[in-house]
Amino acid sequence: MPGWAVRADRVLGYAAEVPAALLVVAEIGVLFSAVASRYVFHQPIVWADELASILFLWLAMFGAAVAFRRGGHMRMTAFVDKASPRLRSLLDLVAVVAAFVYLLLVAHPAWEFASEERMVTLPALDISNAWRAAALPVGMALLAAMAGVRLLAFQDRRLLLAAVAAVGAVVGSLVLLQPVLGELGNLNLLIFFVGIVGALVFAGVPIAFAFGLATFGYLSLATSTPTIVVIGRMDEGMSHLILLAVPLFVFLGLLIEMTSMARAMVQFLANLLGHVRGGLSYVLIGAMYLVSGISGSKAADMAAVAPVLFPEMKQRGAEDGEMVALLSASGAQTETIPPSLVLITVGSVTGISIADLFTGGLLPGAVLAVMLGLVVWWRCRADGRSAAARVGWPQIGRSLLVAAPALALPFVIRAAVVEGVATATEVSTIGIVYSVLMGLLVYRRFDWRRVGPALVETASLSGAILLIIGAATGMAWSLTQSGFSRQLAEAMTQLPGGAAGFVVVSIVAFIVLGSVLEGIPAIVLFGPLLFPIARQLGIHEVQYAMVVVLAMGIGLFAPPFGVGYYAACAISRIHPNVGIRPILGYLVALLAGTALVALLPWISIGFLG
Structure with missing residues (x-):
C-alpha cells in the first residue's frame, strides 16, 4: 500500500479499535454493576438495560468496522481458494467493491432512520433514542471509509476497473430490469435471495453484505417498500438484549485461555485418561465439552485445547489427519453445550427461554461425545501406540485440585441463572469477574498486555456476527412480508411422514445451510419460519432447537465447504x-x-422444569 494509504488505514484502525475495546469494558461494567446492585444491595439500576442497549449498538458497528479492516467477516472461500492467483485477487476486489456499494446505498436510509429516532425518548435515561440509532450511520461511514481506502490504494488499476465493472454491470442490469421485476411477484424471491445471494456468497463476498445487497435490491427494485425499512429491521435484529451475551462470552473464552484455566482442565483429564489406549483422544472430546461450557466460542474452544494436547498426541503416534478430524468433529459435537452463541441466537429470534435451551443442550452434547468416543475406541482397539504409563492417584489428585476452580466455572454460571442471581445476558459478567479473580489469585497467570488485544478481538468477532444478524433479520422480514413464510409452512406441514418427515428434511436442510451460511445467519433466516411449524406438528421447541443446531454444526465442520473445519486446520x-x-x-x-x-425427545427435554 502507498504511504498515504498505510497512514489512513492506521488512523481508521485506531478510530475503530479504541472505542470498540472501551465499549466492551463499559458493557461488562454496566451489566456487572446491575447484577451487584440488584442482588447484593437490593437496589436495581433502572437505566442499566437502556444504557447497555445504547452501548451495544455502538459496539456492534465499531466491531464490524474492526472485523472489516482485519478481514474477519464471515465469507465462503471454498471456490475462491481454488482459483488462480489473479482470479482470486479479482474476486477479493469484487468482495470489497460489493461491500462499498452496499454501504453507499444504505448511507442515506441510515441517516434518515437515525434522524427519525430523535422523536423517541428513552423512558429511564430521558434522552433521545438518536444517541443509540446514530451508531448505524457512523459505523457505516467508518466501514465505507475503510473500503474506499483499500480500493484507492490498490496498485493494479486494470484489475480494480474489472472488479468495479463486474459489480456495476450487475447493479446496472437490475436497475434497467426494474419494470420487469415489478411484474414478477414472488419469483423475485428466487432471483434475489437464491440467485444473487448464492452468486455473491460463492464469489467470496462477506455473508453480511451479500444478505444486505440482496435485501436492499429486492425492496428497492421489486417492491414499493421504503428502503429505510432495511435499516429499521437491521436495528431490530441487532438490538435484542440477549445478544449482549455474544461479546461477553467471547471475551470470557479468551480469558480462560489467558489465565491457564483451560490448560488446568485439560491436564487433569490427560492425567486421568492418558494411560488408556487412545486416551488423549477421549481427553480431547471431554476437554472440548468442558471448555465449550465456559467460552461459548468454537474458535476459542479449539484454540484453548489443541495447543495443549496435540504435541503430546503426536508424540504418542497420533496422525495429523486423525487429530484435526477429531478436533473438528468435537467442535460440531459441542454446538449445543451452553453458553453456545448459536443457542443464544435461537432464543433471540424465536422467543424460546434461554435457560431452557441451556438446560436442554447438555445431554445432546454428551450423546454425541459418546458416539465420537465409540469411533475412537473402534480405531484404537488394535493400536497400542497411544498407550502411556498410568499416572499415580496422588498426581491425579493434585491436578484435580489445580483444575477445581476452572471446573467449577460452568457450575457457577449455571447456578447464577437458575437461582435468579443474573439473567442469561448478565451471567457472562459473573464468569468474567470469576475468571479474572482466579487468574490473579489462584493461577497467577494474567498477562495485562494481552487484555487490550483480547478486547479488540472480542469486538471484531462480535461485530462480524452481529452485522450478519442485522442483515439476515432484514432478509427474513422480506421473506415474511412476501407471504413466503405462509407458503413454506403449508408445504412443510404437507410433507409425507408428518412430524418425522419434517425433522428429516430439517436436518438435511440445516446441514446444507450450516455448510454454506454458517449457523447464526441460517438460524436468523429460517428460525422464525420453521419453529412455528415444528410447534404446529407437536415437536417440542427445545428438542427441535437441539436437532437443527446439531445439524448446522455438522455442516459447519464438514469439508469441503464447512468453515469450522478450516478453522480447526488453521x-x-x-x-x-x-x-x-x-x-x-x-x-x-x-x-x-x-x-x-x-x-428420543427426553434427551433434550428430560431435565426441563
Whole structure:
C-alpha cells in the first residue's frame, strides 16, 4: 500500500479499535454493576438495560468496522481458494467493491432512520433514542471509509476497473430490469435471495453484505417498500438484549485461555485418561465439552485445547489427519453445550427461554461425545501406540485440585441463572469477574498486555456476527412480508411422514445451510419460519432447537465447504487435505447421534422444569 494509504488505514484502525475495546469494558461494567446492585444491595439500576442497549449498538458497528479492516467477516472461500492467483485477487476486489456499494446505498436510509429516532425518548435515561440509532450511520461511514481506502490504494488499476465493472454491470442490469421485476411477484424471491445471494456468497463476498445487497435490491427494485425499512429491521435484529451475551462470552473464552484455566482442565483429564489406549483422544472430546461450557466460542474452544494436547498426541503416534478430524468433529459435537452463541441466537429470534435451551443442550452434547468416543475406541482397539504409563492417584489428585476452580466455572454460571442471581445476558459478567479473580489469585497467570488485544478481538468477532444478524433479520422480514413464510409452512406441514418427515428434511436442510451460511445467519433466516411449524406438528421447541443446531454444526465442520473445519486446520497448523478421509467416520457418528436426539425427545427435554 502507498504511504498515504498505510497512514489512513492506521488512523481508521485506531478510530475503530479504541472505542470498540472501551465499549466492551463499559458493557461488562454496566451489566456487572446491575447484577451487584440488584442482588447484593437490593437496589436495581433502572437505566442499566437502556444504557447497555445504547452501548451495544455502538459496539456492534465499531466491531464490524474492526472485523472489516482485519478481514474477519464471515465469507465462503471454498471456490475462491481454488482459483488462480489473479482470479482470486479479482474476486477479493469484487468482495470489497460489493461491500462499498452496499454501504453507499444504505448511507442515506441510515441517516434518515437515525434522524427519525430523535422523536423517541428513552423512558429511564430521558434522552433521545438518536444517541443509540446514530451508531448505524457512523459505523457505516467508518466501514465505507475503510473500503474506499483499500480500493484507492490498490496498485493494479486494470484489475480494480474489472472488479468495479463486474459489480456495476450487475447493479446496472437490475436497475434497467426494474419494470420487469415489478411484474414478477414472488419469483423475485428466487432471483434475489437464491440467485444473487448464492452468486455473491460463492464469489467470496462477506455473508453480511451479500444478505444486505440482496435485501436492499429486492425492496428497492421489486417492491414499493421504503428502503429505510432495511435499516429499521437491521436495528431490530441487532438490538435484542440477549445478544449482549455474544461479546461477553467471547471475551470470557479468551480469558480462560489467558489465565491457564483451560490448560488446568485439560491436564487433569490427560492425567486421568492418558494411560488408556487412545486416551488423549477421549481427553480431547471431554476437554472440548468442558471448555465449550465456559467460552461459548468454537474458535476459542479449539484454540484453548489443541495447543495443549496435540504435541503430546503426536508424540504418542497420533496422525495429523486423525487429530484435526477429531478436533473438528468435537467442535460440531459441542454446538449445543451452553453458553453456545448459536443457542443464544435461537432464543433471540424465536422467543424460546434461554435457560431452557441451556438446560436442554447438555445431554445432546454428551450423546454425541459418546458416539465420537465409540469411533475412537473402534480405531484404537488394535493400536497400542497411544498407550502411556498410568499416572499415580496422588498426581491425579493434585491436578484435580489445580483444575477445581476452572471446573467449577460452568457450575457457577449455571447456578447464577437458575437461582435468579443474573439473567442469561448478565451471567457472562459473573464468569468474567470469576475468571479474572482466579487468574490473579489462584493461577497467577494474567498477562495485562494481552487484555487490550483480547478486547479488540472480542469486538471484531462480535461485530462480524452481529452485522450478519442485522442483515439476515432484514432478509427474513422480506421473506415474511412476501407471504413466503405462509407458503413454506403449508408445504412443510404437507410433507409425507408428518412430524418425522419434517425433522428429516430439517436436518438435511440445516446441514446444507450450516455448510454454506454458517449457523447464526441460517438460524436468523429460517428460525422464525420453521419453529412455528415444528410447534404446529407437536415437536417440542427445545428438542427441535437441539436437532437443527446439531445439524448446522455438522455442516459447519464438514469439508469441503464447512468453515469450522478450516478453522480447526488453521488452529492445528495441519493441511486440510489430510483430515478429510479420517473425518468421514466421525461425521457418520455425529449423524447417528443427531438421529438419536431427534428420535428420543427426553434427551433434550428430560431435565426441563
